[in-house]
Amino acid sequence: MSAATAPAAVADPPAPRIRGVGAITGWGEGVQALPDAPPPRGERRGLVTAPTPVLGGDRFRRATRECLLAVAAAKAAVADAGLAEADVAGSRTGILYVSATGYAAANRAFLEDESSTTLHFPYTSPSAVPGEVTIELGIRGPYVNVMGGAPATFQAIWWAARWLAEGRADRVLVLAVEALHEIRDLFDRARRLYRGPLVEGAACLLLEAGAGGGLRWASALGGSTASPSAVATVLGRVLNGDRPGLVWSGSTGGGREGAETRILTGRGAPAPAPRLGEALALGPLLALARIERGHAPGPWLLTATWRSEYAALLWAR
Amino acid sequence: MSVRLAPRVAPVAITGAGVVAAIGADLDAFWAGLVTGVSGISEIEGFPVGDLRVTRGGEVKKLPRDVPAPPPGGRGQSRRVTYCRTSRFLVHAAREALAAAALRDVLPPAERIAVVVGTALGGIDEASRALGTRGPLRGVTGSAYDGPTRNLARWLGARGPAMTVTTACASGATSVGLGADLVRTDQADVVLAGGGDALCRFVQRGFNVLRSLTRDDVRPFDRRRSGLLLGEGAGLVVLERVDAVRRRGHQPLGYLLGHASTADGAHITAPDPEGRGLELAVRTALAEAGLQPDEVDLVSAHGTGTAANDRVETEVLKRVLGRRAHAIPVNSIKAHLGHTMGAAATLEAIMCLFASRHGQVPPTLNYAEPDRDCDLDYVPNTARSWRPRVSLSTSLGFGGCNAALVLAAGDA
Numbered sequence: 001m002s003a004a005t006a007p008a009a010v011a012d013p014p015a016p017r018i019r020g021v022g023a024i025t026g027w028g029e030g031v032q033a034l035p036d037a038p039p040p041r042g043e044r045r046g047l048v049t050a051p052t053p054v055l056g057g058d059r060f061r062r063a064t065r066e067c068l069l070a071v072a073a074a075k076a077a078v079a080d081a082g083l084a085e086a087d088v089a090g091s092r093t094g095i096l097y098v099s100a101t102g103y104a105a106a107n108r109a110f111l112e113d114e115s116s117t118t119l120h121f122p123y124t125s126p127s128a129v130p131g132e133v134t135i136e137l138g139i140r141g142p143y144v145n146v147m148g149g150a151p152a153t154f155q156a157i158w159w160a161a162r163w164l165a166e167g168r169a170d171r172v173l174v175l176a177v178e179a180l181h182e183i184r185d186l187f188d189r190a191r192r193l194y195r196g197p198l199v200e201g202a203a204c205l206l207l208e209a210g211a212g213g214g215l216r217w218a219s220a221l222g223g224s225t226a227s228p229s230a231v232a233t234v235l236g237r238v239l240n241g242d243r244p245g246l247v248w249s250g251s252t253g254g255g256r257e258g259a260e261t262r263i264l265t266g267r268g269a270p271a272p273a274p275r276l277g278e279a280l281a282l283g284p285l286l287a288l289a290r291i292e293r294g295h296a297p298g299p300w301l302l303t304a305t306w307r308s309e310y311a312a313l314l315w316a317r
Numbered sequence: 318m319s320v321r322l323a324p325r326v327a328p329v330a331i332t333g334a335g336v337v338a339a340i341g342a343d344l345d346a347f348w349a350g351l352v353t354g355v356s357g358i359s360e361i362e363g364f365p366v367g368d369l370r371v372t373r374g375g376e377v378k379k380l381p382r383d384v385p386a387p388p389p390g391g392r393g394q395s396r397r398v399t400y401c402r403t404s405r406f407l408v409h410a411a412r413e414a415l416a417a418a419a420l421r422d423v424l425p426p427a428e429r430i431a432v433v434v435g436t437a438l439g440g441i442d443e444a445s446r447a448l449g450t451r452g453p454l455r456g457v458t459g460s461a462y463d464g465p466t467r468n469l470a471r472w473l474g475a476r477g478p479a480m481t482v483t484t485a486c487a488s489g490a491t492s493v494g495l496g497a498d499l500v501r502t503d504q505a506d507v508v509l510a511g512g513g514d515a516l517c518r519f520v521q522r523g524f525n526v527l528r529s530l531t532r533d534d535v536r537p538f539d540r541r542r543s544g545l546l547l548g549e550g551a552g553l554v555v556l557e558r559v560d561a562v563r564r565r566g567h568q569p570l571g572y573l574l575g576h577a578s579t580a581d582g583a584h585i586t587a588p589d590p591e592g593r594g595l596e597l598a599v600r601t602a603l604a605e606a607g608l609q610p611d612e613v614d615l616v617s618a619h620g621t622g623t624a625a626n627d628r629v630e631t632e633v634l635k636r637v638l639g640r641r642a643h644a645i646p647v648n649s650i651k652a653h654l655g656h657t658m659g660a661a662a663t664l665e666a667i668m669c670l671f672a673s674r675h676g677q678v679p680p681t682l683n684y685a686e687p688d689r690d691c692d693l694d695y696v697p698n699t700a701r702s703w704r705p706r707v708s709l710s711t712s713l714g715f716g717g718c719n720a721a722l723v724l725a726a727g728d729a
Contacts, residue, residue, distance in 0.1 A: 012502075095580060108444075110519065114522075120526075121522075122586045125437065125483075126716075127485045127716025128715065131717050142579060143484065143578055143594075143719075144482065144491055144578050145483050146482055146483075147481040148481055152463075152481070155478070155480060162498070162502075218504075220476050220477065221477070222476070230476065233476075307463075
């Protein structure tokens with residue numbers, strides 16, 4: 001056991017470096033498989049179903065689809081970073097897992113089948129998903145799971161950047177998984193709350209400390225929905241006088257989108273990058289992976305809503 | 318604070334606390350039950366258990382059906398928004414925590430208030446009602462993991478960050494640690510942080526099939542220990558910057574000095590046999606606090622009463638604390654409350670702060686036969702007069718989750 005590190009609190013940490021990306025969606029594996037534009041209008045009510053990865057090893061015979069997606073995405077991110085899996089084992093690698101639905105299929109199966117056995121119950125815990133990743137890769141560093149949509153992913157990225165800046169870890173995996181196929185009927189009942197096809201799958205960014213600009217995160221709850229005042233508060237805080245070079249907006253819905261557009265247009269920000277569908281917590285990671293590979297000018301502004309929450313992340317390069 | 322500190326991060330003041338548990342739905346009853354050795358374990362009445370192998374747990378029997386009146390700016394239950402059992406635990410605990418922090422009528426602007434809730438189950442009880450029905454949409458949204466967090470924020474009128482943390486049964490420690498980070502980094506002036514979970518058939522059946530539940534009493538660290546019993550409830554603390562609390566002249570209940578949450582990378586349901594992840598969490602939390610292991614005066618152990626957990630925790634404490642491990646009290650309150658899952662670590666942190674305030678350490682109940690592998694001072698069966706200045710609280714959970722909190726007394 002190495003001596004514990006000596007963390008020191010950092011408020012707005014430096015933006016990390018994206019060293020590796022793993023992405024598995026219904027469009028295929030990797031960032032390059034993502035389409036360049038949203039699907040045609042007629043396809044916007046569908047579900048882009050992700051394939052179930054096939055992983056060798058007896059250990060995975062009990063694992064759920066969301067666990068397999070998580071492990072495959074994490075392994076892909078490590079490989080994409082040019083690292084061996086042994087390089088990320090141990091206490092100097094952290095992991096932050098985020099999901100809005102990554103437990104729901106297992107929970108549903110256990111709820112609806114009273115004959116479920118000891119093989120099923122452990123996988124109803126959301127922590128089973130990153131747990132399988134830590135076991136597969138031997139990760140024993142900082143570890144937190146946050147639940148929610150895209151705003152929760154901003155939280156995870158912000159904490160990852162702080163862990164790196166404070167020296168708690170040398171690298172951090174930020175991992176998101178959404179498994180929607182098994183619970184699609186529930187989302188169909190909430191259809192009016194989101195726009196575009198549902199996108200499921202897994203994405204993982206392998207982050208290391210960056211020497212670039214800062215990372216700012218802000219989040220605010222509205223009333224019953226995210227309010228224009230929440231949008232103004234959040235954008236005022238993260239932009240702090242900066243003009244974004246690229247905008248990705250995961251926001252849906254008229255009022256907040258209108259407020260966001262007004263504020264960003266007033267700041268001379270470019271139009272938002274194409275949004276491929278409703279990918280929940282997966283969305284920001286897929287967007288960042290694309291943006292990073294596209295060498296887009298910074299700073300990058302990502303915004304998103306989840307229920308009544310509006311959140312934004314400014315990533316300065 | 319007179320404790321010799323060289324903290325790596327600023328201590329955060331814990332200015333109030335609130336609890337709901339099987340032994341009492343307020344701090345006075347909770348503390349009295351802990352020190353007098355009251356067990357909240359009983360036959361479960363809230364849902365059908367007749368077909369299950371184990372039918373007992375730490376069920377909260379008396380909780381008002383109505384949601385308490387919210388503070389100014391907050392919103393209570395309405396026709397459109399119902400509060401699930403976990404949400405009701407949380408808002409009852411929040412009401413008490415705000416009163417204890419003397420904040421109820423002097424809360425900062427809504428956007429400067431944040432909530433961080435740890436939960437092992439989220440809204441799963443709501444999910445069991447929402448599935449297979451064509452009922453109202455709120456049944457679906459309420460069953461999300463962050464449903465109780467949203468309800469707490471709504472009741473409180475909070476407009477700042479709202480986080481839902483799930484590191485399984487370590488969630489209530491991770492949430493307090495992340496809540497303190499929100500204060501330190503000026504994301505919020507006041508953070509309500511903690512955890513809550515409700516007993517339901519889903520989890521009772523799940524632990525039944527795992528054979529983790531005991532038909533005997535819960536006996537943490539005892540040679541005859543044979544498993545855990547589940548419980549339910551909520552624990553919340555109010556976190557603020559130390560200078561802000563001084564300015565308003567409030568005496569904090571205590572301070573959070575350090576926190577770490579780490580991974581085992583070993584097994585989905587069992588702790589790493591060597592406890593490497595837990596050891597790193599404890600060492601990192603102590604480093605963050607700027608304390609040496611010999612400055613710890615009390616350990617609140619996870620102490621589930623399962624064979625593996627209690628052995629691993631004991632080994633880790635001996636490695637980290639050295640000889641000090643045998644000289645200080647190490648207790649577990651899970652025989653009083655049952656394992657309250659997402660609430661457990663926060664309730665245990667509150668216990669540590671009350672031990673400092675009252676100069677008494679609650680006992681580990683049902684302890685009679687020493688185990689060769691568990692050879693520390695577990696405060697068996699009777700409370701002890703002892704006023705810890707610095708406490709360490711350890712937690713573990715499914716998915717290889719570990720967490721540690723280092724806490725100091727309010728007048729330390």
